[in-house]
Amino acid sequence: MPTSTDTDCVIRLDSLSMIYPTKSGGSVQALDDISLSVRAGEFISIVGPSGCGKSTLLRIIMGLSRQTSGQVTFGPSDDTHRNQLGMVFQQPLLLPWRTVRKNLMTSPDLHHARDAATHAKADELLVMLGLQEFGDRYPNELSGGMQQRVGIGRALMHDPRILLMDEPFGALDAMTRDQMGLDLLRIWDSDRKTVLFVTHSIPEAVLLADRVVVMTPRPGRLADVVEVGLPRPRRLENINTPAFGEIVLKIRKLLDSEHSAH
Template identity: 45%
Template sequence: MYYENNVQALQDIDFCVTQGEFVSIVGPSGCGKSTLIRIIAGLIDNYVGDVRVAEMTKTDEQPLALVFQEANLLPWRKTLDNVRLPLELAEVCENVQKEKSLAALDIVRLKDFAHAYPRELSGGMKMRVSLARALVTKPQLMLLDEPFSALDEITRQQLNEDLLRLWQQDQWTALFVTHNISEAVFLSSRIIVMSDRPGRIIADVAIPFSYPRTPQLRSSVEFAQHVGKISSLLREGTYE
């Protein structure tokens, strides 16, 4: 995969994610993590290779949702109307749109803010609206591209716990891009480590902690050891 300026973004990327896994991708800035997510989502098609989601090729309708780093809410639409947008575009009947959107807001604990505008919400609340908008279509695969990077650490940790709760509840497959190693270790069943550009996979690390994961896990020795291991792999991939 090359950018328009003929800079190679990715090289020899080959991995599988099984149904129900939570897999994080970490790597240095500019290594192609977001490009990879956009390829999987079908937003980029000028690449060599093959992407399959649940035995479907990129040309088929894919049961996936994508959450970006920014919440990207429409400022003139209330929370409920932002969440129902994918259903509206799919021409689902209005009553069903409302029912499913309220249910999605209830899942992310924002039903009481259904009629608030984005300007009335905190950064964490906006990201939860973005998650609800992704969940409303009942995706089988959730792609998350650094969704919590702009948030303070406490809010980020709370949303990590919320995200795991939603994942365990609905059993979708997650592919999560982050720069935050602690976040990746807390969330993931596996972590894919990428090298500096052109991005290559230099490690695929299993995380052994069982689910559900509690906040106390972050203060354990074993957790710190895995954070240290991933950090070392990243340094090797950046300065090799």
């Protein structure tokens, strides 16, 4: 059920399905008939029960897995390809023998791009991430939240048009998680990249997003796409407002009804 016009759509999923073979010779269907269009500069959160295919969906978009059927297209112009995507995982996966600055430059290093512009971009990101004093530190000298900032920075190094985030704050404590959410909104607001953000937290999903995609239990289908419609910039105080609570409750009811149906 694509909702964006062809002229402003940067990701389009058409009837996407994914079936995994099992070791016993059977199969498991992870995704079933997912159709969605995402607009340029839009922040999309994706919520759903464990095992519903949220991470699988991001991996397919990124090109790390291949769907069984259906199509992923990027647009509107022909110059949007998967090399313009960045991905942030739940664990930052930093190289322990590299400094923060060199971890940021890991991907460009692999392509032998060690020029002055690459170093300047790394320094720019260190400032944006609030890590300008930690560029020469190693991962084991950083807190969990700081390590995840480096993971986000690494995904931003090649200035992707689209950022895919797979539960990036899931391993963090509540206070750090809240702060990271605000930091992410600040970074996003600076250039409005298109973001797809997977989370198990409904309040987090609503606080960050323009729309929240609600998925059913496996096989993952689209139960609904909820428009958030809250004004920006967003703050933690928004969580205590009636409008915020109504959206969270609507999504909870959708998830509960889908769970009961299964």
